[in-house]
Amino acid sequence: MFFKVIFSVFALLLSSTAWAQPKVVVSVKPVHSLVAGVLDGIGEAELLLSGGESPHSYALRPSQARALAAADLVFWVGPDLETFLTRALRSLSADARVVRLSEAPGLELLPMRSGGVWDAHDHDHGHGHGHGHEHASDSHGHAKKHQQEGGSDPHLWLDPGNAQAIVAIALAELQKLFPEQRERLAANAAQLTERLAVLDAELGRQLAPVREMPFVVFHDAYQYLEQRYGLNSVGSISLNPERTPGAQRVREVQRLIRERGARCVFAEPQFTPRLVDTVMQGSGARLGVLDPLGAELVQGPDAYFALMTALGENLRACLDPDGP
Numbered sequence: 001m002f003f004k005v006i007f008s009v010f011a012l013l014l015s016s017t018a019w020a021q022p023k024v025v026v027s028v029k030p031v032h033s034l035v036a037g038v039l040d041g042i043g044e045a046e047l048l049l050s051g052g053e054s055p056h057s058y059a060l061r062p063s064q065a066r067a068l069a070a071a072d073l074v075f076w077v078g079p080d081l082e083t084f085l086t087r088a089l090r091s092l093s094a095d096a097r098v099v100r101l102s103e104a105p106g107l108e109l110l111p112m113r114s115g116g117v118w119d120a121h122d123h124d125h126g127h128g129h130g131h132g133h134e135h136a137s138d139s140h141g142h143a144k145k146h147q148q149e150g151g152s153d154p155h156l157w158l159d160p161g162n163a164q165a166i167v168a169i170a171l172a173e174l175q176k177l178f179p180e181q182r183e184r185l186a187a188n189a190a191q192l193t194e195r196l197a198v199l200d201a202e203l204g205r206q207l208a209p210v211r212e213m214p215f216v217v218f219h220d221a222y223q224y225l226e227q228r229y230g231l232n233s234v235g236s237i238s239l240n241p242e243r244t245p246g247a248q249r250v251r252e253v254q255r256l257i258r259e260r261g262a263r264c265v266f267a268e269p270q271f272t273p274r275l276v277d278t279v280m281q282g283s284g285a286r287l288g289v290l291d292p293l294g295a296e297l298v299q300g301p302d303a304y305f306a307l308m309t310a311l312g313e314n315l316r317a318c319l320d321p322d323g324p
């Protein structure tokens with residue numbers, strides 16, 4: 001009987017320890033993948049958005065509100081992306097450590113563009129990621145926040161250099177939360193950083209032949225990718241992802257496709273494809289799909305690499321002048 005009581009108490013202590021493991025919550029799948037990579041084999045991070053939803057117009061579910069309320073550490077990009085989280089983080093995660101990546105050191109931020117039509121100079125902000133694919137020595141040493149009335153473009157994970165910075169930020173935060181796992185976390189982060197460098201080089205080689213080919217995207221989510229690899233996006237269909245473009249905007253985009261000779265128009269799985277079909281009618285442009293969030297990808301440490309690889313492959317396949 002005595003040993004049975006001792007065993008029960010020991011089992012209770014073990015279950016209490018497991019229950020009390022620090023809880024990490026991440027807003028979007030690409031960032032979650034990087035955080036999960038640092039945590040690999042140590043703990044798990046909970047993902048709020050699976051990727052099939054647009055974070056620009058999402059409404060928080062009760063289960064997600066409970067996850068935020070129980071969180072010890074939350075990673076999000078910022079109010080320009082996850083508008084739905086702004087109030088929730090203040091009310092539900094008051095006791096949690098909240099990391100807003102759009103304000104974190106080490107990331108290079110780009111200004112939001114406006115008007116939906118971009119000239120060549122919009123693709124050259126002097127970040128060292130242009131057609132030569134050279135990285136300035138201090139590109140990611142400090143957050144270069146390009147301030148303008150519209151704020152910063154929130155799709156910051158689409159630059160692998162920023163992804164490396166996110167890994168470093170996640171490492172520092174997770175080492176505070178899991179101090180007994182500092183060395184394992186650091187080893188995971190180092191491995192991730194190496195993988196990101198290889199990915200960056202592969203994307204540079206893959207996209208080099210199609211740098212000059214003009215294309216139109218559904219909404220302005222790919223500026224970081226364009227800047228990193230010197231791509232020639234000439235405009236977007238949507239001026240605001242929270243609003244459906246009207247007839248006048250459709251006519252403007254159709255004229256843009258003709259005048260700029262856009263080879264491809266890219267749809268997104270988070271938005272209805274019908275509008276893209278309408279815009280493309282009679283243009284001769286190809287239809288492609290780009291997904292900045294990885295709607296169909298399995299979440300986890302490999303999701304970011306699968307996301308960026310798919311973006312590179314889809315861009316190359318649609319823009320390749322020797323393609324079908």
